[in-house]
Amino acid sequence: MRDPGPPLRPGRRSFLALTGVSTAAFVLGIEAPAFADITATVPADPFGLGVASGDPTPDGVVLWTRLAPDPLAPDGHGGMPRRPVPVHWQVATDERFRNVVRSGVAIASPELAHSVHPEVRGLEPGREYFYRFRAGSEISPVGRTRTAPAPHAMPSELRFAFASCQAWYHGYYTAYEHMVAEDPDLIFFLGDYIYEYAINSSNLWREGVTLPSEHDAMVETLEQFRLRYGLFKSDPLLQAAHATAPWIVTTDDHEVENNYAGDVSSVGIPPEHFLRRRAVGYRAFYEHMPLRSVHRPSGPDLPLYRRLHYGRLAQFDVLDTRQFRDPLPCGEVTGNCPEREDPKRTMLGYEQEAWLYDGLAASDAVWNVLAQSIVMARIDRDLGPGETFSNEQWDGYPAARDRLFAAFRRHQIHNPVVLTGDxxxxxxxxxxxDWLDPDSRTVGVELVCTSIASNGDGADTDSYEPIWLGQPHVELYHARRGYVSCRMTPTELTADFRALPYIQRPGAPISTVARFVTEAGDPGLQREG
Structure with missing residues (x-):
């Protein structure tokens, strides 16, 4: 009998039937047609998941909210009736909305969990705005956002923070309270916004909370993904962080499944079934993030990578390190093997690679920042004479990393900075x-943020510290929870690594465990204090 070969990837039509969402529904979530009925009644307190903005440009931002008076409704619909609802939005120059400069209506449809993503244009560059929503007679909390500077402007500074990995059940989001107090211009989130694991007594470390039984299940269906986002986004400190500044987001793995690689499940789910899970995971991600319509998913495909500019000060290339990568070579943690060394292996996929290199070549920014999810630096995990690598990281794709660094050299890229989570x-x-020569040229710096909550309180150090600090190019290793706060100017980038002593109970103070400065034109980390 002839070998039938690998399972066929299901067609786009079957995925659209599976996810049950139409192009019209996506469009209605952005702007209502002129003939739409824009009057409706809604349940009380429908803004239970807060408001958000994201992806600022010089003339606008995308806004977000989801109507969910009962975010933890087990059916994933947030307590909303199964009918479209008009959502009015306003943007003003003042917090009391005495000077409204833009307004409109979007339709919140049950197909998209009653989320809306209005894209605001016609704003002035480099200035602060306030926004709010109205559904029926209910008015949302007020959010604050900021447009990017004009394309040829050179801002004197940019203050941004970045974070990742917020397992709600492992602890409180106290880090966001401190982040909000720092009043950043931008917030980057680098993946693992939710986790797909069942929540029960074995991992519910957030003191003083209990959950009903529907949360004690692996997240697989669209309804379960919506419920999980509802749980995480119901946190008031996360909502405050979204409302204080525009966010720029990407995914890692737990938005779908731990350690997945492209079309390949890490737990052996057949590709045709895994792609269906990826489709609903990506759809729920879009439903809950301040993303533009160009980033809406089509079945299991999510066009997420994108480029944003902050005048001539910074170019931000937001990468997707999951969807297009080759499968892991020869196991998750291994030494060298022929597959790992294959020069054709890719982390980003060749299309995303070409897009990235072309964009870097055209950049005239002082700082060129890659916002992505997994560690890029080479980390040999064998403390002896051998070599062992985590193939989940860029170490599993050394040829792809070499091509990236070659592009830095070929195009003489100014001041590469990599922001990482995971x-x-x-x-x-x-x-x-040259990783094996500590005296070789430094091509850029990598700043890795810890988790907001994942893995609980953590510690100042742990058993992995000798491995990481045993690498001559690693300058810091710290195992508490927190985030990184940065100040970027035309002459230097300052990164404060912020950490909390505990998060499994609320109210922790915060401190700076290390500060590094990188000077423009002189790649490398200089530790202060």
Whole structure:
């Protein structure tokens, strides 16, 4: 009998039937047609998940909210009736909305969990705005946002924070309270916004809370993904962080399944079934993030990578390190193997690679920042004479990393900076031209944020510290929870690694465990204090 070969990837039509969403529904979530009925009644307190903005440009931002008077309704519909609802929005120059400069109506449809993503244009560059929503007679909390500077402007500074990995059940989001107090211009979130694991007594470490039984299940269906986002986004400190500044988001793995790679499940789910899970995971991600319509998913495909500019000060390339990568080579943690060394292996997929290199070549920014999810620096995990690598990280794709660094050299890219999440540790590293020669040229720096909550309180150090600090290019390793706060100017980038002593109970103070400065034109980390 002839080998039938690998299972066929299901067609786009079957995925659209599976996810049950139409192009019209996406469009209605952005702007209502002129003939739409814009009057409706809604349940009380429909803004239970707060408001958000994201992806600022010089003339606008995308706004977001989801109507959910009961965010933890087990059916995933947030307590909303199964009918479309008009949502009015306003943007003003003042918090009391005495000077409204833009307004409109979007239709919140049950197909998109009653989320809306209005895209605001016609704003002035480089200034602060306030926004709010109205559904029926109910008015949302007020959010604050900021447009990007004009394309040729050179801002004197940009203050931004970045974070990742917020397992709600492992602890409180106290880090966001401190982040909001710092009043950043931008917030980057680098993946693992939710986690797909069942929540029960074995992992519910957030003191003083209990959950009903529907949360004690692995997240697989669209309804379960919506419920999980509802749980995480119901946190008031996360809502405050979304309302204080525009967010720029990307995914890692737990938005779908731990350690997945492209079309390949890490637990052996057949590709045709895994792609269906990826489709509903990506759809729920879009439903709950301040993303523009160009980033809406089509079945299991999510066009997420994108480029944003902050005048001539910074170019931000937001990467997708999950959807297009080759499968892991020869196991998750291994030494060298022929597959790992294959020069054709890709982390980003060749289309995303070409897009990235072309964009870097055209950049005239002082700082060129890659916002992505997994550690790029080479980390040999064998403390002896051998070599062992985590193939989940860029170490599993050394040829792809070499091509990236070659593009830095070929195009003479100014001041590369890599922002990373994933590992639940604070790490600062120099990116080296030759990893085995500490005196080789430093091509850029990598700043790795710890988790907001994942893995609980953590510690100042742990058993992995000798591995990480045993690498000559690693300057910091710290295992508490927190985030990284940055100040970028035309001459230097300052990164404060912020950490909390505990998060399994609320109210922790925060401190700076390390500060690094990188000077423009002189790649490398200089530790202060």
């Amino acid at each position: 590992i639940h540790r604070s790490v600062a590293a120099n990116l080296k031209e």
